[in-house]
Amino acid sequence: MTTDNKSLRPSATFSQHVLDEIHRAADEGIYEIRGFGAKRPLPNFDDLVFLGASMSRYPLEGYREKCATDVVLGTRYAKKPIELKIPITIAGMSFGALGANAKESLGRAATAMGTSTTTGDGGMTEEERQASKTLIYQVLPSRYGLNPDDVRRADALEVVVGQGAKPGGGGMLLGHKITARVAEMRDLPEDIDQRSACRHPDWTGPDDLKIKIQELREITDWQIPIFIKVGATRVSYDVALAVKAGADVIVVDGMQGGTAATQDVFIEHVGIPTLPAVRMAVDALQELGMHRKVQLIISGGIRSGADAAKALALGADAVSIGSAAMVALGCNRAVFIEDYAALGTAPGYCHHCHTGRCPVGITTQDPQLEARLQPEQGARWVRNYLSTMVLEIQTLARACGKSHVLNLEPEDLVALTVEAAAMAKVPLAGTDWIPGSNE
């Protein structure tokens, strides 16, 4: 009997991907652990467009009239706030998840561009401290490698409450990535699966956190800014509580944010997208009269100058990139195809950071694979990418008549979908309708 094409109707509920996943679960008896961020479609910054200047507003001349990009972070309490030349920072990624060459590349690029980079779970490496003029040191629940010498030589501290890929979850580093150096930095045996804690060991709520931050300020003699990073969930409350706890800077990481290894169910089903998170965070700061006094950094799926400009227009002071910086370093680039194939994937589809066999040498501790990413080349790529993003932000800001990128405002934006209009609280294009606001 031949197949009747009319009977080959796929199920929308049980799509091929769903069927494959059930088969995989039946075979393996464990959830899928993977890297990268959410893969499903989500409302995002593509659903917003800028209203360029016209009769009522003057544009600025590209290449001639100045459009400044500098930003100062940590003006609330710190004696030495961070001065950045561009409003794009490099997000926290751990040594362990990333190899030393990747960390060094990011540090060199950030330094050349006048911006900051961030440590991750696993502590600060000498390479990244040397490579990064401005280095943010994360204080994470695991406290791996946390020590006061590094606290004192950091340019800011970031207390990580959560991250967008897995708000409410801890880190995971599978045994095959735990080399002797990684194990030593974390005070753990080699080769074991490391489950980093999801809660801090010495504080539980915002009242405790306030005292924890006081301690960090005392240890650093009130010199450097203290950031609080949250995964985007109950953003309004979290931002208000972070302000109350004494943050200089709040980092809100939307659900498109990446990770080196977490359960797929976490990545795809926990947290809210970056787009509504920005607006909720800005509204919370404005309600407290703290907008621009406590700076807001937005991250989670920022890919381009357009994404960054839209986040700034909605009220962020800066954006932070993680996955996009890795893509600039060569993640998912169509080279070493046979090594992608060995992982059962292909360029464009790879999310195999958790395996430690990164074909392009970024998320690996294997010396041969790591050698594929030379810090000089990596730094060049990230620098080029950051420069492009900055030019894009300036292009959009000048088109809206702004001489500083932080002068972009919500009034410069309209939404292309009803969902985006409701989430960003800007009108649906062609209407004055902001769903939920002025009906």
Add this chain to the structure above:
Amino acid sequence: MGTRTCHRVYLGSLMTTFDLNTDSVRALNQSLHDASSGHTSVTKPGGQHCIACGIDAALEVSIDGHVGYYCAGMNQEAHITITGNAGPGVAENIMSGTVRVKGNASQYAGASGHGGTLIIEGDASSRCGISMKGVDIVVAGSVGHMSAFMAQKGRLVICGDAGDFLGDSIYEACIYVRGAVGELGADCIEKEMTDQHVQDLTQLLAATGIDAAADEFRRYGSARKLYHFDIDHANDY
């Protein structure tokens, strides 16, 4: 700066006194961070937080009274004595030196400590030694539940009793208990107390001035069953 006074004691070494009823914790900590040696006496701490945290020198600090959160946090090299009770997170992330609490300690004492020694002459509350990474903690009294949770390295010595879920998800840290132990945490088991362990513990007790016979203790550590995720162990988590 209030009534801070300096006066000389034996052989010319400088004794600095801070009365925290009038002097600020900020002024005290700045002075401790600026010093490279000497003895500082702190009076009337009044349960204030973050006293004597972030010291990075072999100073002597004696605190006469009760302290709040994170006293002696991230200590390096200093020898700090608290003649009173300590609030949550005393000596959190300690790297080296000694912190001695002559009274009781609240939650998370010695949390994530990397080195040095924490001695609690009274009892410690829950989560004592949580996430510890090399510190030695000696408690003359008892400890609360979830002590040594996710403990990675170092020794937790409990001369009294231990609450439930002791050593839950423990890695390579070593726990000694003299009294009763509640329910053990996931992957924590009793292990053989060898002559070597008795000898090590005898030395540690002697060094910390805690009067107890090492051969009366039992030893607990990791069964190492959760080191690699195995679906057949999922119910153990």
